[in-house]
Amino acid sequence: MMYQPHRPKDDLERGICRYITRYQEAIMYHASHFHIKSRACAEWELEEGQDFRILQLTDSHFGFGPLSKKPDEETKHAIRFLVRRARPDLVIFTGDMIFPFLPKSGTLDNRRQAECFTEFMDSLGVPYALALGNHDAEQFSFCSRRELVYVFQRGKNCIILPGPFEISGDANYFINLVQGGVPVLALAILDTHMYAGRNFFSGFDCIHEDQTAWTMTQLDQIRAKNPDAQALAFFHMPLPEYKSAYKRMKMGDPSIQYHFGSVLEENEYFGISSSPCPFFWEAKRNGMIKGMFCGHDHLNTISLTFEGIRLTYGMSLDFQAYRDIRKKYTQRGGDLIIRKADGRLLIKPVPLGPVVSTTVKGR
Ligand SMILES: [Fe+2]
Ligand SMILES: [Fe+2]
Numbered sequence: 001m002m003y004q005p006h007r008p009k010d011d012l013e014r015g016i017c018r019y020i021t022r023y024q025e026a027i028m029y030h031a032s033h034f035h036i037k038s039r040a041c042a043e044w045e046l047e048e049g050q051d052f053r054i055l056q057l058t059d060s061h062f063g064f065g066p067l068s069k070k071p072d073e074e075t076k077h078a079i080r081f082l083v084r085r086a087r088p089d090l091v092i093f094t095g096d097m098i099f100p101f102l103p104k105s106g107t108l109d110n111r112r113q114a115e116c117f118t119e120f121m122d123s124l125g126v127p128y129a130l131a132l133g134n135h136d137a138e139q140f141s142f143c144s145r146r147e148l149v150y151v152f153q154r155g156k157n158c159i160i161l162p163g164p165f166e167i168s169g170d171a172n173y174f175i176n177l178v179q180g181g182v183p184v185l186a187l188a189i190l191d192t193h194m195y196a197g198r199n200f201f202s203g204f205d206c207i208h209e210d211q212t213a214w215t216m217t218q219l220d221q222i223r224a225k226n227p228d229a230q231a232l233a234f235f236h237m238p239l240p241e242y243k244s245a246y247k248r249m250k251m252g253d254p255s256i257q258y259h260f261g262s263v264l265e266e267n268e269y270f271g272i273s274s275s276p277c278p279f280f281w282e283a284k285r286n287g288m289i290k291g292m293f294c295g296h297d298h299l300n301t302i303s304l305t306f307e308g309i310r311l312t313y314g315m316s317l318d319f320q321a322y323r324d325i326r327k328k329y330t331q332r333g334g335d336l337i338i339r340k341a342d343g344r345l346l347i348k349p350v351p352l353g354p355v356v357s358t359t360v361k362g363r
Helices: 009-013 069-086 110-122 145-152 209-225 240-250 279-286
Strands: 034-038 041-045 052-057 090-094 128-131 173-179 182-189 230-234 257-260 289-294 303-306 309-313 333-339 345-351
Touching (some): 279 289, 279 309
Parallel strands (some): 090 128, 230 289
Antiparallel strands (some): 333 345
């Protein structure tokens, strides 16, 4: 049976959605080539010979409040520019789309922020899929992360699915690119949650074991239909392997291939979880995932290949969350992923400014 995105009845019955009575009618992206198959899976039918272009954007941190008018306008301008330049078939945001943080945006109303976000993105005329970040439903904000999924679903070009109930997190879902009904590229959009403890200072969370097992099962099912199918994963917080690969590369490990970008967070910081995170090595064992894309650390933009998997930090859009970030520019932009009609995957930065930082300290 087809998924009915118009009735988040199951969530209502579980008492999860306190605020969504206005949001029972989901809208989301509609097109003849796009089909929602379940609460965790959609399919996108590719035309014969079609290259598919994905623009990864991340960490827009829209405030839509009294304190964020200027950075919001700058962010909108940046997104318009990047979409025009990259000409994507699909935009994928890897979290922190909005920023309900009182000292920066002047509001905790993330419901309104999500509405303003979809209104703006809908005006661009390109479909956009969303992964949740740690700030979208920041502490004390009005809507929970699950509620936000249904608010975002009001966007007419938005793609966000709630994901299975049985596993941790919200908005764990797949968009499978298919050709003649056969899957060729699976886009796994996953939740890295928020914090390991109660708040920001307790460290970050990651993709849990049950999400990992679920993702691998989905991939196995896709491979059963097409042994040559590939996959990419999109999520907010980096995996620990981003850091270990970077450190090993700097130590001179020749197996790690550097592509572009930098680690410009202070003291080469990586916002990774200190909890065990099995996702990378399970993905390596599974073999289908060829690339992973995260955001979260706004000054890290590096892209490298580790154990056959391309790990990329998306260039960020932040104009306000980090102090003085407006004055910086080498980290700001997006990343373009092109699946060529012959199956090749190309990944390149789409900087907002004239320069892509390629400084790797001590290398
Ligand atoms: Fe962020
Ligand atoms: Fe974040």
